[in-house]
Amino acid sequence: MSFQSLVSAMEERRYKLTGPRLKLLATVMERGHSFTAEELYAELPDVGRATVFRTLKLLLELGSICKLNMDDGTPVYRRGTSAHHHHMVCTSCGRVQDFARCDIDSMLRRLAGATGFKASAHRIEVYGLCRTCQARKVKEEKL
Numbered sequence: 001m002s003f004q005s006l007v008s009a010m011e012e013r014r015y016k017l018t019g020p021r022l023k024l025l026a027t028v029m030e031r032g033h034s035f036t037a038e039e040l041y042a043e044l045p046d047v048g049r050a051t052v053f054r055t056l057k058l059l060l061e062l063g064s065i066c067k068l069n070m071d072d073g074t075p076v077y078r079r080g081t082s083a084h085h086h087h088m089v090c091t092s093c094g095r096v097q098d099f100a101r102c103d104i105d106s107m108l109r110r111l112a113g114a115t116g117f118k119a120s121a122h123r124i125e126v127y128g129l130c131r132t133c134q135a136r137k138v139k140e141e142k143l
């Protein structure tokens, strides 16, 4: 979603785009990697906490960012697509990678058959080491 279409989508939802809010949107759109709400307050001291949370919530609804949890439970946000995908989180450097392949549907169908539970959504986060951190680890072990 481009910045301009995001602005229109926010206006359609009667979200008032004041100067600080526009700055907040621009900051979120610039992020190429994951970020926390705290990082946003720190960067934009003139934007209130409530505004940061409300904006992040709207952006989540619009599908322009996704929310995930680090292995310690810290919530982080990330620019994303509304298409179905999951995340691989590096527990060493915090890098997040998306993956779209998701084979859980047949498992959920079996679960529904066995328990009667009807799943409406699921969340999968995979924790581990990214390629770079694995290579670094191997190097450190050799030293």
Ligand SMILES: [Zn+2]
Binding pocket: 066, 078, 079, 080, 081, 085, 086, 087, 098
């Ligand atoms: Zn995502």
Ligand SMILES: [Zn+2]
Binding pocket: 090, 091, 092, 093, 094, 095, 129, 130, 131, 132, 133, 134
């Ligand atoms: Zn890593």
Ligand SMILES: [Zn+2]
Binding pocket: 084, 085, 086, 102, 103, 104, 122, 124
């Ligand atoms: Zn999935």
